[in-house]
Amino acid sequence: MATAVIMPRQGQSVESCIITKWNKQVGDSVTEGDVLFSYETDKASFEEEAKVAGTLLAILAEEGDDVPCLENVCVIGEPGEDVSEFSAAATVDGGETAPAAQEAPAQAEAAPVAAAATGSVQAGGRIKISPRAKGIAENQNLDIKKAVPTGPNGRIIERDILELSKLGAEAMASAATAVCASAGAAVPEAEYEDVALPNIRKVIARSMHASLSEMAQLTHSFSFDATQVMAYRKIVKENAEKFGLANITFNDIILFAVSRVLLNHRDLNAHFLGDKMRYFTDVNLGMAVDTPRGLLVPTIFGANKMSLNEIAGAAKDLAKQAQEGTISPDLLVGASFTVSNLGTYGVEHFTPVINPPQTGILGVNNIQTKLKMVDGEAVPYQAMGISLTYDHRALDGAPASRFAQELCRTLENFMALLAK
Structure with a gap:
């Protein structure tokens, strides 16, 4: 019988936790005691171990998602079992319905910017984006409509915003180089690394x-x-x-x-x-x-x-x-x-x-x-x-x-x- 893994409550003062890393992917075999994912509060980090053995059937929240405590995070069971009831019940970001259960590891595929604008838009014009990705975009003043979604069901996740930031920086550097070249000056390209602030x-x-x-x-x-x-x-x-x-x-x-x-x-x-x-x-x-x-x-x-x-x-x-x-x-x-x-x-x-x-x-x-x-x-x-x-x-x-x-x-x- 399929079993849902919930986001633990780490202390009475904690309302939600952020998933920092998945150690297992959909389809992976799970043994009791295996570390499924890592997560953090605003003060400490933890690892969630599997309480049952089986196969990871569904992942209901992505890395970077802020998941309310006691909500479903993933499902473990036998191959072929129906997980729709767990997916429908899962919520993230203050009540927003979570994306449908991830049935295969997310693959980052190259796609034109135009496709991003339609692929990540829900009915009513809302853009599907994880809380962490949204926060990074706001901090860097990025237009999320230009991001290419690679998360489940066309959701924009952290890596998409980081890629958008990288492309924007490269475009600005190219423009600056072109201007200087036209003026006959050679300007070395500055090297840097953008690292998202931890919670x-x-x-x-x-x-x-x-x-x-x-x-x-x-x-x-x-x-x-x-x-x-x-x-x-x-x-x-x-x-x-x-x-x-x-x-x-x-x-x-x-x-x-x-x-x-x-x-x-x-x-x-x-x-x-x-x-x-x-x-x-x-x-x-x-x-x-x-x-x-x-x-x-x-x-x-x-x-x-x-x-x-x-x-x-x-x-x-x-x-x-x-x-x-x-x-x-x-x-x-x-x-x-x-x-x-x-x-x-x-x-x-x-x-x-x-x-x-x-x-x-x-x-x-x-x-x-x-x-x-x-x-x-x-x-x-x-x-x-x-x-x-x-x-x-x-x-x-x-x-x-x-x-x-x-x-x-x-x-x-x-x-x-x-x-x-």
């Missing part, structure tokens, strides 16, 4: 632009004497194996201190929601993580209730999941405050960008040797810098600075904090 990069771009354009952001920079923090970390590192401790880093120490100090400054442990403030009882601490796919911010929920060792373990586990692309989208939302550490890259000062609707973010800078006066003498010490960006709509400079001052004092006397 996560688009999300980051939108979020960062919205943050800077909608908020009144201001950054204050401070530094503190890191002598005690460095001494403590050395002790922990030397005794980690003996006491079964995690590899506690400077960043873990910062996260721990922030989770305690933030409770005394509720305007920074909050969300600004336009006409109201949402204050959080616990500290749900976001931590910026650099991944191959882009910046992700996992959340350590209830960090204020965790020990330093527990925070260190949670931070490493979340960072690993984020970097491997296996993290649940539910762990990438809900933070009440964020810490971003660029000190490991030698950054001396930066202005971190707030992740809305949070009201603040702490940037951690590198460690530098500075001088301070002790009994009339200039004494060198190791100073670590921090940069606090806050939303001036939610709080003023004085309370923001009081948080940073308390955090610096706490870190300078870190061992006393552990006694509480």
Whole structure:
């Protein structure tokens, strides 16, 4: 009996996922456990394995399609079985009926531009085009009517738009060369590569632009004497194996201190929601993580209730999941405050960008040797810098600075904090 494979729901906050690659084609034999296709949310990527064995009878969504969760994606069964019921039920792009089940691998065939205009037009004048292809066309100001559709049932898909973009660039280059040649000048053709932005990069771009354009952001920079923090970390590192401790880093120490100090400054442990403030009882601490796919911010929920060792373990586990692309989208939302550490890259000062609707973010800078006066003498010490960006709509400079001052004092006397 034919079985439909649905788009999984990866977390309660995810409504749809984009298919990035098909590993099987119609007619291929499928064994239980085979990877059928890869897909991504706006934060992470996944692979869907076959739960049953058989033959791939139909593909109901193309690479680049944004498919609602729990909708049919493909059908597995025995050759000759009817799959029309699955095709008719499948929908994409907010309710638009999906193309009929793909009964054979799509073949890109050369066709005149004139054929493209008719082959991809539905009744009523609508052009059949995948969401990803449409997005690329809009970004590059391309006329989709000129694209040659190679998707199922005359649908324009991503490769068609990329080909249209390539042809347009070649035409412009040829025209420029002809003009220069007529003027007697030889102009070398510039080499380049157009690469479509991945979904996560688009999300980051939108979020960062919205943050800077909608908020009144201001950054204050401070530094503190890191002598005690460095001494403590050395002790922990030397005794980690003996006491079964995690590899506690400077960043873990910062996260721990922030989770305690933030409770005394509720305007920074909050969300600004336009006409109201949402204050959080616990500290749900976001931590910026650099991944191959882009910046992700996992959340350590209830960090204020965790020990330093527990925070260190949670931070490493979340960072690993984020970097491997296996993290649940539910762990990438809900933070009440964020810490971003660029000190490991030698950054001396930066202005971190707030992740809305949070009201603040702490940037951690590198460690530098500075001088301070002790009994009339200039004494060198190791100073670590921090940069606090806050939303001036939610709080003023004085309370923001009081948080940073308390955090610096706490870190300078870190061992006393552990006694509480």
